[in-house]
Amino acid sequence: xxxxxxxxxxxxxxxxxxxxxxxxxxxxxxxxxxxxxxxxxxxxxxxxxxxxxxxxxxxxxxxxxxxxxxxxxxxxxxxxxxxxxxxxxxxxxxxxxxxxxxxxxxxxxxxxxxxxxxxxxxxxxxxxxxxxxxxxxxxxxxxxxxxxxxxxxxxxxxxxxxxxxxxxxxxxxxxxxxxxxxxxxxxxxxxxxxxxxxxxxxxxxxxxxxxxxxxxxxxxxxxxxxxxxxxxxxxxxxxxxxxxxxxxxxxxxxxxxxxxxxxxxxxxxxxxxxxxxxxxxxxxxxxxxxxxxxxxxxxxxxxxxxxxxxxxxxxxxxxxxxxxxxxxxxxxxxxxxxxxxxxxxxxxxxxxxxxxxxxxxxxxxxxxxxxxxxxxxxxxxxxxxxxxxxxxxxxxxxxxxxxxxxxxxxxxxxxxxxxxxxxxxxxxxxxxxxxxxxxxxxxxxxxxxxxxxxxxxxxxxxxxxxxxxxxxxxxxxxxxxxxxxxxxxxxxxxxxxxxxxxxxxxxxxxxxxxxxxxxxxxxxxxxxxxxxxxx
Numbered sequence: 001x002x003x004x005x006x007x008x009x010x011x012x013x014x015x016x017x018x019x020x021x022x023x024x025x026x027x028x029x030x031x032x033x034x035x036x037x038x039x040x041x042x043x044x045x046x047x048x049x050x051x052x053x054x055x056x057x058x059x060x061x062x063x064x065x066x067x068x069x070x071x072x073x074x075x076x077x078x079x080x081x082x083x084x085x086x087x088x089x090x091x092x093x094x095x096x097x098x099x100x101x102x103x104x105x106x107x108x109x110x111x112x113x114x115x116x117x118x119x120x121x122x123x124x125x126x127x128x129x130x131x132x133x134x135x136x137x138x139x140x141x142x143x144x145x146x147x148x149x150x151x152x153x154x155x156x157x158x159x160x161x162x163x164x165x166x167x168x169x170x171x172x173x174x175x176x177x178x179x180x181x182x183x184x185x186x187x188x189x190x191x192x193x194x195x196x197x198x199x200x201x202x203x204x205x206x207x208x209x210x211x212x213x214x215x216x217x218x219x220x221x222x223x224x225x226x227x228x229x230x231x232x233x234x235x236x237x238x239x240x241x242x243x244x245x246x247x248x249x250x251x252x253x254x255x256x257x258x259x260x261x262x263x264x265x266x267x268x269x270x271x272x273x274x275x276x277x278x279x280x281x282x283x284x285x286x287x288x289x290x291x292x293x294x295x296x297x298x299x300x301x302x303x304x305x306x307x308x309x310x311x312x313x314x315x316x317x318x319x320x321x322x323x324x325x326x327x328x329x330x331x332x333x334x335x336x337x338x339x340x341x342x343x344x345x346x347x348x349x350x351x352x353x354x355x356x357x358x359x360x361x362x363x364x365x366x367x368x369x370x371x372x373x374x375x376x377x378x379x380x381x382x383x384x385x386x387x388x389x390x391x392x393x394x395x396x397x398x399x400x401x402x403x404x405x406x407x408x409x410x411x412x413x414x415x416x417x418x419x420x421x422x423x424x425x426x427x428x429x430x431x432x433x434x435x436x437x438x439x440x441x442x443x444x445x446x447x448x449x450x451x452x453x454x455x456x457x458x459x460x461x462x463x464x465x466x467x468x469x470x471x472x473x474x475x476x477x478x479x480x481x482x483x484x485x486x487x488x489x490x491x492x493x494x495x496x497x498x499x500x501x502x503x504x505x506x507x508x509x510x511x512x513x514x515x516x517x518x519x520x521x522x523x524x525x526x527x528x529x530x531x532x533x534x535x
Contacts, residue, residue, distance in 0.1 A: 055532030056243045057510060060255055060264035061521070063383065064248020065415045066222035071205050072192050073146065073153035076417040077383075078268055078520050081191050083225040083246040086524030089194035089210040092120050092139065092173075093185050095435055095523060097514040099344075101185045105134065105195055105211060105234075109188075114472065115180035120188070122171040126234040128197050129215045136167030141198035145205070155192035157442050157449035161469070179470035183436045190439075191524060213239035213528040222248055222414065227527070240531030250413040252386050259284065259505055266506040268520055269386045272330045278505055288332065289502040291517035292342040292433020292440075295333075295385045297378070297395075297495040298453040303425040305376065309491055310369035315376075316495055317365065318402040319395050320357035325498050327394065328387040332503050336496035338489045340431065340440055343499070347437045347481035351489035362402035375405040376426060383416035384428035391497065392428070422453060429453055430500075432519045437481045438469050445488060454493030461487045509533060 026036055063077035072089070075081050085091075094104040103109065106120040126134045143165050146153035164176040177184065187193075195211055196203040208216045213235070214227035226245045233239065247264055249255040256271050258264045260281065270278065270286065279286055299306035299315070306312060321335045334343075338355055341348045366374060380392045389410055396406040411420050411427075420427050434440040443449055446465055447457040461484055468480035488494065502520050511533035516523030522530065 050534065051237075051240050051511075051513075051531045052534060053237075053240050053242070053531070055241055056245075057241050057266065057527070057530070057532070058245045058247060058264040059521075059526070060247045060249045060258050060267040062250065062252075062255065062267075062269035062386070063417075064222050064246075064250060065418065067415050067418045068221040070208050070216070070219065072194050072196070073151065073155070073205075075154070075191055076421075078524075079225075079246060079248050081519065082521045082524045082526065083227070084216075085191035085194055086212075086519075086521065087214045087227055087244060087246075087527035088208070088212040088216055089196075090212050091190065091193050091195065092188040094189050094525070095186070095516060095518040097516045097523070099435055099517060101189060101435075104189070105139075106188075109185050111182075111184070113180075115182050115184065115470070116177045118175040118177070118184050119168075120173045120175075122173070123234055124171065126211060127232055128211055129209050129230060130197070131232070132197060134195060134211060135170045135198075136173045137170075138198045138203075139173045139195055140165050140167050141201060141203045142196045143193065145196070145203035146192060152450070153192060154443075154449075154451045155190055157446050157451075158187050158190055158193070158439070160442075160446075160448065161466075179466060180472065181438070181469045182472070183438050183469070186434075186436050186439055187442075190443075191519070214244060217243075224248065235528075239528045241527065244527045250383050252382055259507070262507070265510050266504065266526070268504050270503050270505045271386060272328075272332055272503060275330075275503070275505075283508050285506050285508055287502075287504045287506065287515060289515050289517050290344075291502055291519075292345060292435065292499075293502060293520070294336055294340060294342065294431055294433060294499045295388070295391075295497045296340070296429045296431065296453075297497065298427065298429050299493040299495070300425040300455050301493040302455045305369070305371075305374060306425060306493060308369045310365040311371070311374065312491075312493055314362045314365035314369065314374070314402065314404065315399070316355045317358045317362040318399040318404050319355075319495065319497070320398045321497055322356065323398070324391050324394055328391045329498060329500065333498035333500045336498050338492065338494060338496045339485045340433070340444065340488065340494065340496055341437050341481075341485055342433050345433075345435065345437060345440075347478050349482045349485050351486045355489070357398055359402045362399075362404070366403055371403075373403040373405065375407065377407045377409050377424070379409045379411050379420050379424040379427040381411045381413050381416045381420070381428070383413040384421075385430045385500070388428040422451075433499075435518050437484075438465070441465055441484060442469075445492070445494075456488075456491075456493050458487055458491055 061079045064079040090105045092106040096102050107123045109120045111118050146155040147159050161177045218226045224247050229242050252271050255267045259267045325335050380388045392408040399406045447462045464480045464484050471477040512530040
């Protein structure tokens with residue numbers, strides 16, 4: 001490498017820190033044998049790719065309701081999850097862009113006693129937004145907030161196996177479990193399980209004081225949340241933005257228009273139908289990530305007629321998932337098979353038979369249920385997922401060929417998750433998915449989970465859930481998870497339509513590294529991980 005080439009490479013490393021001007025870089029490029037145009041193009045490319053601090057970002061999210069709260073017991077959608085967990089808070093661990101578990105507020109974690117004891121060590125010097133040092137007592141109070149008979153937390157089922165949690169000094173937390181769980185560090189990354197300051201031995205969520213990259217400035221439920229940079233954040237150099245504002249834009253067309261006109265710099269859940277038009281805009285990039293997400297139609301199995309397994313099976317055979325994947329998701333999703341475990345997750349299987357549109361089988365199960373025909377309501381809104389209303393219209397058409405009259409009830413977008421989900425017997429829903437089979441099953445299918453959207457309580461399934469979590473023999477564990485997936489497929493109340501890609505769009509003003517697949521919006525951490533691109 002010549003001296004000129006060496007200086008050029010060194011200059012590339014300095015661009016992101018504003019240490020080399022465009023003009024000086026071009027001169028170095030010419031000395032290294034580049035043309036003016038090539039040197040200028042290299043400068044722009046490197047400048048955009050290098051993280052830098054400063055700037056403001058407006059992020060348009062597909063959710064948000066007037067009932068939203070900063071209380072981590074809830075966080076039902078991408079607005080609260082991204083703004084209040086991903087930007088404002090931290091958990092003990094986090095999942096990286098490779099899908100691997102990493103320490104977050106914890107500095108390290110280790111296990112013993114066949115994974116029934118887990119010890120987490122806190123990072124030294126990490127503080128809350130008010131300057132208070134984070135201690136083990138804060139973590140204990142934060143976890144206990146989601147535990148016990150009186151909690152209304154959606155994360156209660158995740159901590160059901162914890163028999164004891166204690167502080168062992170100011171920086172050490174010890175969890176004792178009923179039975180072994182090799183996946184426990186993954187559970188600790190859940191967006192509900194953020195660390196809050198302890199006040200009189202209880203977690204103080206109401207103050208909004210957290211540990212995250214941003215400090216809450218203003219919150220208007222259903223409208224926006226504005227946050228400013230935490231100057232004392234424990235992750236060196238982060239965040240990059242000075243300020244971020246999350247805007248709730250539940251209407252799909254309004255979301256697309258907001259990005260096109262520059263009202264926002266980013267939108268979640270772009271409109272797949274008009275994605276081609278958006279791609280043609282020179283100042284906009286499309287982001288598509290294959291993750292664990294899936295769109296579902298949960299049936300409440302405690303309510304007639306969904307309490308009849310044959311009715312549930314008839315509906316599973318009455319839906320043309322291929323047609324929905326092609327017409328509604330336009331190649332941005334893969335067909336589901338009533339199994340919520342994404343193909344990329346360890347222990348995933350594809351149960352047999354593959355549920356697809358089959359009027360003969362649908363009528364067979366209706367007849368077994370003692371019915372010649374059936375009429376049911378399906379409550380939907382695009383707040384559940386973009387395309388839910390159109391998908392329901394297709395379902396109505398195919399179900400009619402099976403003797404099933406599906407009355408599509410178009411619900412209000414606002415407060416859908418409060419008024420419809422877990423309330424109406426059959427509705428549209430979505431899951432971002434979870435990084436492990438145990439985590440997905442525990443939060444959405446275990447008997448006592450508050451987010452068990454089908455209210456399904458299968459004794460064999462719940463027995464296996466506990467056994468598989470503690471099993472250290474990989475072959476035995478694999479067999480247990482295979483049986484559980486088959487049970488949800490055969491008996492469960494969830495119709496898993498498709499596994500969806502996360503499709504979003506952004507202004508070229510924003511830059512980022514590798515995007516995480518575990519949740520939408522870069523694993524909910526986009527505010528912490530993204531930056532304003534250099535000119």
